[in-house]
Amino acid sequence: MESRKIPKKELVADLVKKVVFSHKSIDSQEELASLVEKELKKYDKDYVITPTRVKRIALEIKEIEVKAKTKKSLNMQKITSCPICNSPIDEIKVKNLANREIVIGYKCVKCGYQSDLEAFVPMKYIFVWKGDS
Numbered sequence: 044m045e046s047r048k049i050p051k052k053e054l055v056a057d058l059v060k061k062v063v064f065s066h067k068s069i070d071s072q073e074e075l076a077s078l079v080e081k082e083l084k085k086y087d088k089d090y091v092i093t094p095t096r097v098k099r100i101a102l103e104i105k106e107i108e109v110k111a112k113t114k115k116s117l118n119m120q121k122i123t124s125c126p127i128c129n130s131p132i133d134e135i136k137v138k139n140l141a142n143r144e145i146v147i148g149y150k151c152v153k154c155g156y157q158s159d160l161e162a163f164v165p166m167k168y169i170f171v172w173k174g175d176s
């Protein structure tokens with residue numbers, strides 16, 4: 044029987060911090076996810092995590108800077124309110140390698156709905172520790 048468990052966000056956030064702190068910089072969300080998953084399995088071998096979820100959690104950690112490996116802003120459909128609950132929606136922004144801010148997705152301020160570029164364009168990210176340089 045297949046058993047997969049979804050780890051709690053707090054645990055994932057702790058491990059993301061630990062992993063990025065020890066590597067200082069991680070070159071892709073796939074690599075970050077596999078390092079975090081390795082740590083998760085020490086708690087429970089059935090834990091699974093996706094690169095997209097790891098990235099979303101990393102975006103909320105203030106000690107970690109997420110950078111997009113793209114030169115220009117990508118055109119994505121502009122949304123101004125949440126398609127689920129109609130609340131105002133926030134842009135999720137990161138800097139690219141040229142230090143220019145780009146929008147990588149949208150997040151509802153109320154219901155947690157989140158939409159990102161992954162759905163349309165594969166994106167590359169770098170995760171850099173900036174907590175105590």
Ligand SMILES: [Zn+2]
Nearest residue numbers: 125128151154
């Ligand atoms: Zn909403």
